[in-house]
Amino acid sequence: MKDKTPPRPIITLEGVHKYYGDYHALRGIDAEIGEGEFFSLLGPSGCGKTTLLRAIAGFEDISSGRILLDGTDMEGVPPNRRPTNMVFQSYAIFPHLSVAENVGFGLRKAGMGNAEKARAVGEALEMVGLGGYGDRAAHALSGGQRQRVALARALILKPKVLLLDEPLSALDKKMREQMQSELRRLQRQVGITFILVTHDQEEALIMSDRIAVMFEGEIAQLAPPQELYRRPASRRVGEFIGMMNFLPATIMSEASGKLQVEVPGLGKAELERAQCPGPANPGPGEIGLRPESLTVLFDGQDAERVAPGKVEEVTYYGDMTYYDVRLEGAPNNVTVSMRNMPGRPVLARGEATKLAWDARAMVLFG
Amino acid sequence: MSQSSGFSKALRTDAGKGLILISPTALFAILLLAAPLTSIVLLSFWTQNFLTIDRTFTLANYSEALTDPLYRSLMLRSVKISLSVTAVTVLLAFPIAYFVSFHVRPSRKSLWLFLITIPFWTSYLIRVFLWRVILAYDGPVNGTLIGLGVIDEPLSWILYNSNAVVITLAHAFAPFAILPIFVSLEKIDRSFLEAAQDLGETKLMTFFRVTLPLAVPGVLAAALIVMIPTVGDYVTPRLVGGSGGTMIANMIYAQIFDLNDRPMGATLAVGGMIIVGSIALALVLLTRRWTRARS
Numbered sequence: 001m002k003d004k005t006p007p008r009p010i011i012t013l014e015g016v017h018k019y020y021g022d023y024h025a026l027r028g029i030d031a032e033i034g035e036g037e038f039f040s041l042l043g044p045s046g047c048g049k050t051t052l053l054r055a056i057a058g059f060e061d062i063s064s065g066r067i068l069l070d071g072t073d074m075e076g077v078p079p080n081r082r083p084t085n086m087v088f089q090s091y092a093i094f095p096h097l098s099v100a101e102n103v104g105f106g107l108r109k110a111g112m113g114n115a116e117k118a119r120a121v122g123e124a125l126e127m128v129g130l131g132g133y134g135d136r137a138a139h140a141l142s143g144g145q146r147q148r149v150a151l152a153r154a155l156i157l158k159p160k161v162l163l164l165d166e167p168l169s170a171l172d173k174k175m176r177e178q179m180q181s182e183l184r185r186l187q188r189q190v191g192i193t194f195i196l197v198t199h200d201q202e203e204a205l206i207m208s209d210r211i212a213v214m215f216e217g218e219i220a221q222l223a224p225p226q227e228l229y230r231r232p233a234s235r236r237v238g239e240f241i242g243m244m245n246f247l248p249a250t251i252m253s254e255a256s257g258k259l260q261v262e263v264p265g266l267g268k269a270e271l272e273r274a275q276c277p278g279p280a281n282p283g284p285g286e287i288g289l290r291p292e293s294l295t296v297l298f299d300g301q302d303a304e305r306v307a308p309g310k311v312e313e314v315t316y317y318g319d320m321t322y323y324d325v326r327l328e329g330a331p332n333n334v335t336v337s338m339r340n341m342p343g344r345p346v347l348a349r350g351e352a353t354k355l356a357w358d359a360r361a362m363v364l365f366g
Numbered sequence: 367m368s369q370s371s372g373f374s375k376a377l378r379t380d381a382g383k384g385l386i387l388i389s390p391t392a393l394f395a396i397l398l399l400a401a402p403l404t405s406i407v408l409l410s411f412w413t414q415n416f417l418t419i420d421r422t423f424t425l426a427n428y429s430e431a432l433t434d435p436l437y438r439s440l441m442l443r444s445v446k447i448s449l450s451v452t453a454v455t456v457l458l459a460f461p462i463a464y465f466v467s468f469h470v471r472p473s474r475k476s477l478w479l480f481l482i483t484i485p486f487w488t489s490y491l492i493r494v495f496l497w498r499v500i501l502a503y504d505g506p507v508n509g510t511l512i513g514l515g516v517i518d519e520p521l522s523w524i525l526y527n528s529n530a531v532v533i534t535l536a537h538a539f540a541p542f543a544i545l546p547i548f549v550s551l552e553k554i555d556r557s558f559l560e561a562a563q564d565l566g567e568t569k570l571m572t573f574f575r576v577t578l579p580l581a582v583p584g585v586l587a588a589a590l591i592v593m594i595p596t597v598g599d600y601v602t603p604r605l606v607g608g609s610g611g612t613m614i615a616n617m618i619y620a621q622i623f624d625l626n627d628r629p630m631g632a633t634l635a636v637g638g639m640i641i642v643g644s645i646a647l648a649l650v651l652l653t654r655r656w657t658r659a660r661s
Contacts, residue, residue: 057564079560079563079564080563080564080565080566084564085564085565086561086564088557088560088561089557090555092555092557092558092560092561094576095580096580096656105562105575106566108566108567109566137658154564154565157565157566
């Protein structure tokens with residue numbers, strides 16, 4: 001879980017900038033993406049993630065900086081000569097060709113005989129679960145099948161890097177979940193580096209070895225999913241990945257690697273220095289807490305650190321109940337998620353309650 | 367329930383509403399298309415003796431039309447000229463449509479299309495006459511070429527023959543060819559082109575493997591729109607064709623108005639329709655592979 005250094009960088013991004021006229025789309029991207037890694041570019045629309053992906057594919061020229069692919073500078077190399085292949089958001093399945101012709105499209109110069117090509121196409125279709133679909137017309141396919149054809153068409157060329165531009169956004173929820181696990185399985189099977197562009201934080205968490213969160217053309221944080229979730233580098237990343245409560249806090253002092261923090265509503269807390277990603281100067285700050293890091297105490301339960309409050313809102317999800325609780329002395333509500341278990345009651349709005357909390361789950365933003 | 371209310375109810379159904387919507391057009395088409403066409407077909411099986419029409423059924427006109435070398439050569443020439451016009455027009459229209467679709471900024475495209483329609487602002491007749499001036503023995507084309515020293519004496523093969531007909535018709539029909547090709551190019555998802563390049567093809571091969579096949583419906587439409595009316599064109603061959611550029615429509619005119627043989631004129635007209643229809647059908651069938659329904 002600690003920063004897992006990838007075995008060998010297949011892609012190196014060095015100070016990549018991209019301008020569209022006056023618009024600064026990429027503002028100095030530095031990253032290394034390892035061989036065989038499942039890497040995600042995550043961010044809201046307009047953050048530059050697709051621009052970065054297209055720059056790696058060769059569809060966008062970068063204004064400055066370098067993109068190294070397997071050690072070679074890609075400056076001036078057109079898309080057709082880069083060892084990357086792309087799955088487009090629209091899938092871009094050629095409508096005038098059959099499924100097999102689509103999958104075999106890139107094999108024209110592969111120096112294969114017809115029989116060899118047909119076998120390769122068959123294997124590729126088999127791999128994505130479309131065995132026997134070769135003769136189908138491309139326009140007769142469903143969304144999920146198109147996606148598989150697009151995958152087979154790209155993977156048959158054995159690229160060093162497979163680029164996926166929001167490949168799941170056009171699918172319905174059930175299909176999306178199925179494709180998520182299938183993409184993961186496929187990536188492990190072929191061992192190729194996958195770079196996924198997505199705006200869906202859950203999708204990125206589920207699928208990736210590492211995630212680069214991007215805002216306004218910059219990488220805000222690059223980390224494995226667990227680290228990203230537990231230790232967001234900024235309030236903005238914390239808000240973007242999952243749900244996070246924020247409470248104002250006062251940083252009292254720093255001594256022997258520990259930070260003393262006073263949080264209205266919770267009380268005094270002692271944090272490790274690592275729990276604060278930025279500078280921790282004494283003065284006003286903010287702590288972040290995930291909803292599952294707070295626990296509602298029911299009758300007879302007790303904990304080391306307890307804060308009293310009142311239930312302001314109850315949202316029942318079946319498996320979970322989310323409570324908005326106003327802690328005594330706190331300026332804003334915090335959200336608490338509780339698993340619904342046999343014998344555990346669901347509190348009503350307006351009820352008084354007590355929350356147990358743990359300083360280890362806090363993140364401090366100075 | 368009374369009959370009238372049943373009738374008004376029928377008019378409120380989807381089919382009823384559809385019929386109401388198309389009825390003016392349908393009436394128009396029946397009066398001005400179906401009825402004359404029927405009379406032409408009937409006429410082609412009759413004969414005319416000076417001013418009286420003999421209404422006994424006969425195939426004599428057809429056997430004459432098929433055997434007389436004059437009719438045959440005129441028909442063949444009409445088809446040849448029409449196919450040449452089609453080829454020239456489509457080949458010249460494609461680059462223009464391609465340029466407007468792929469290289470003109472989206473905000474400027476409608477301006478370009480507007481400019482392309484400028485030839486229509488003057489009458490067809492005037493445009494044909496203009497070509498007569500442009501291509502004339504002492505016209506600007508010959509004048510320029512002589513002035514540049516490219517030729518010593520005026521070209522004689524550019525006016526009053528079939529070449530002049532091809533040049534004039536190709537110009538007149540250019541917008542009809544550009545527009546359908548433009549539309550089919552506009553409909554091509556640009557990610558197809560990127561996908562082809564991503565899969566290893568150069569821009570040139572991408573054009574031949576993706577752009578061109580996907581533009582076939584537009585090219586086919588353009589070819590049909592140009593070919594069908596040009597086979598029967600009458601004004602252009604009359605004005606710039608000379609004797610070597612005379613086409614079947616000129617003969618049909620002569621049969622009906624000069625030679626008082628309306629049945630023969632009708633027969634040639636029906637023959638022309640059958641030939642044009644067959645060529646059009648052949649074109650449609652040949653390109654089916656690219657024009658089948660797609661989503």
